Amino acid sequence: MKIDAIILRELHMPLVRPFETSFGATRNRRVLLAEVQSEGLTGWGECTAGERPFFSSESTDTAWVTLLQELGPMLAAASPEHGGECPRIFRRVRGNRMAKAALENAIWDLEAQREGMPLWQLIGGVRTTIPCGVSLGIQPSIPELLAIIATELAAGYQRIKLKCKPGWDLDVFEQVRNRWPEILLSCDANSAYRLSDTDHLLCFDAFHLLMIEQPLWHDDFYYHSMLQKRLETPICLDESIHNRRDVLAATEMGSCRIINIKLGRVGGFSEAIAVHNAALERGIPVWCGGMLETGIGRSHNIALSSLENFSLPGDVSASARYWAEDLIDPPVTVTSAGEIALTAAAGRGYEVRTGLVERLTVRKETVRSFDQA
Ligand code: OSB
């Protein structure tokens, strides 16, 4: 398909409540969207880079420059027929996976629209509903956290994930487990611990967590494998997994028993599917992570979650948990059974509210293709 225009936008959107992890708090999102126009259709992608390079080395600003100067012109010159061609188109650019994913996912969205089929079916999805959990940030106090958990369980969510760090872990798990002995409960440290914390981490086993996500270094497999040997609780890797080869390394070394897949972290649908398939072949269950996306990134996460091996509840939840007004129509809703239903609509399955997008845009630039440059 001929690429007629690639438009980058930065939108400012306040979260309905701040989200705090072991690496910091987010109140206002600087959202980077890619709009790819082709033959009368528009595909949308969202870059999941954070405002600061604290989760990964990318940030809103690094992704903006990379998209505008490198990836955008490469895509404009390529006329891809399929989203799956994007990794080859971008191959000379190292890393910058969240920036790449914004464009690649927009091409998959376009391709699904062109084929008149739902994006989730185009990628080979088989689930018609996906199980949902919530990721709860570090709170000012344990009673405040307990009140939020009660609300989310009443809404139907199937799994509660608690952000943790030294000083916000064992006491929290104990009080949550005292009140809810049976719920699916997990935690996510975002690399807040070191191997020297092993004795402390072994105490997590008492709370029968479904998993502990990324306890150690963001770029590590080896020390996680040493920890997993001693820990009963399954380790789930998030930050460490960037591609299919990482799945092979992590599973061969025994670094984890579960994998979190994020479209941005692995560079888009092609690699996310490859990671999914590699995990499936090795008997490793996966689930879809979240990066505080707007409805655009969320719609892509929903499509991804329809693949066979997404057997555990993900961090993909309702629009209203993040935004007063989401960028899509209808907003994402979750049933009282804690599920999101896939729809039969072509493409991403949710209309983009272009008027609202325009109103929230603070920066907008059109990619200049190489032949114009
Ligand atoms: O580690 O999964 C993470 C948010 C920002 C950065 C990293 C993570 C998260 C979340 C939020 O856990 C998931 C969501 O609700 O979108």
Ligand code: MG
């Ligand atoms: Mg995580």
